[in-house]
Amino acid sequence: MTAESEIKAAPDTAASLPIALDAVGGDHGAVPNVEGAVMAAKAGVRVTLVGDQVKLHAELSKHSGISALPLTVVDAPDVIGMDEHASDVRGRKEASINVAAHLVKAGQAAALVSMGHSGATMAASLLILGRLPGIDRPAILTYIPARTGPVALLDAGANADVKASYLAQWAQLASLYLRVIEERENPTVGLLSIGEEAHKGSALTLEAHALLRQQAGINFYGNIEGSDIFKGTTDIVLTDGFTGNIVLKLAEGEARVLLGWVKDALTSSPRAKLGGLLVRDGLRAISERMNPSTYGASILLGVRGLSYIGHGSADAVAVKNALLRASRAHQSRFIERLSEGLAGSNSAQP
Structure with a gap:
């Protein structure tokens, strides 16, 4: 698969973990995130939308046939805005980016995807997921x-x-x-x-x-x-x-x-x-x-988990493609194979 080719869902996604989406992050909030999640779910990717559950359910209700799609919602009442500091992740445990990262850490999600604050996404990934050995x-x-x-x-x-x-x-x-x-x-x-x-x-x-x-x-x-x-x-x-x-x-x-x-x-x-x-x-x-x-x-390469950072101005197509890309990386066992590759390369160093 190449980056410019059409991104398709990986096979056997029904048995895989969902992708945790920071569904209220970004310049436009829940609207493009929810629409992109619905598009990805129709392509076979399981998605857990993280954010204010009232807002997310209200946005989901605008789409038909969602009850048959592999979509779930996890409540996170707080969100780190685009104009706030990345360091805020330390003291705001209920922020959507932190909740999504913890789902990955706990093995309840395969990857984290956020179109929100890039610095906060990186900080949460580092603090919660940690770095790979040697990085x-x-x-x-x-x-x-x-x-x-x-x-x-x-x-x-x-x-x-x-x-x-x-x-x-x-x-x-x-x-x-x-x-x-x-x-x-x-x-x-x-x-x-x-x-x-x-x-x-x-x-x-x-x-x-x-x-x-x-x-x-x-x-x-x-x-x-x-x-x-x-x-x-x-x-x-x-x-x-x-x-x-x-x-x-x-x-x-x-x-x-x-x-x-x-x-x-x-x-x-x-x-x-x-x-x-x-x-x-x-x-x-x-x-x-x-x-x-x-x-x-x-x-974001180098952390102990799949973490994807998108544009704050991302539209629904970008959200969908990010979710599909994360799903394929999970199905490819990328983090496991990356860890194995790093261990082999480090052992071969003089």
């Missing part, structure tokens, strides 16, 4: 549409200040992720820098480059530049969370601008409108590939 900091892995297909970028915003050792750990995590989830046997790893030469870059990239050259179990390509991301020069791009988040938002913003320019050009005259009709299907396919909703949510 100092988790990282957000997201996808950037490229010429050759989607490229995995990490860190996309979890860690603004990093050490070279973190980048080496993330290379290992991302390589295992692509092997297990996308069946890429030997994914290439690139280190984002200001030049391809090994001697170029900041003190961080110079040290990270040296570590990655020596690291067993990864296919290190070397340094790459910003333009290489969109060429698909490597399957994986490593950088700090500050830079990675800027790259992600720049790519998303430029995509919107470019599509807007194309739309303006194809509606500028009667002749242009005729041409627009001829290329409509092709443009629709391009728009779909560049739409963040296609990718659903980004996985």
Whole structure:
């Protein structure tokens, strides 16, 4: 399966654990979360909606046939707003993100999905689920549409200040992720820098480059530049969370601008409108590939459980795709296989 392909429910989902959805998080609250959960449930994914049960039941009642769908509600009367501090998770046990994370910790849910406060989601995942052995900091892995297909970028915003050792750990995590989830046997790893030469870059990239050259179990390509991301020069791009988040938002913003320019050009005259009709299907396919909703949510790699972080502005399609992606990762036994892979790689280190 690839990130740009249609995400489908994994087989035998009826016997699997539900996905815990922070169903009141995000810019738009329960509405897109509930709609996305209903769409995922119709595709065969069990979903536990976590949040104010009165609001969630009221929203669910707007959808027909929900009594036959694998949907449950767990009450969480509190929610951490998008403008609040991530550290609030420590003292607000009844917040929806904390309740959802505890369901995963207790083995009552297969994964956590939230379109709410990304910092709070990361904090709850760290505090409640904990880190995998040998991992100092988790990282957000997201996808950037490229010429050759989607490229995995990490860190996309979890860690603004990093050490070279973190980048080496993330290379290992991302390589295992692509092997297990996308069946890429030997994914290439690139280190984002200001030049391809090994001697170029900041003190961080110079040290990270040296570590990655020596690291067993990864296919290190070397340094790459910003333009290489969109060429698909490597399957994986490593950088700090500050830079990675800027790259992600720049790519998303430029995509919107470019599509807007194309739309303006194809509606500028009667002749242009005729041409627009001829290329409509092709443009629709391009728009779909560049739409963040296609990718659903980004996985937080390095914690002891499946945790997915989406956009606060996510629509129902993004919620659905995030739930389907989490379900497939659970069915693939990703965390177990990741733990096994990390143990094997660490034992092989000199």
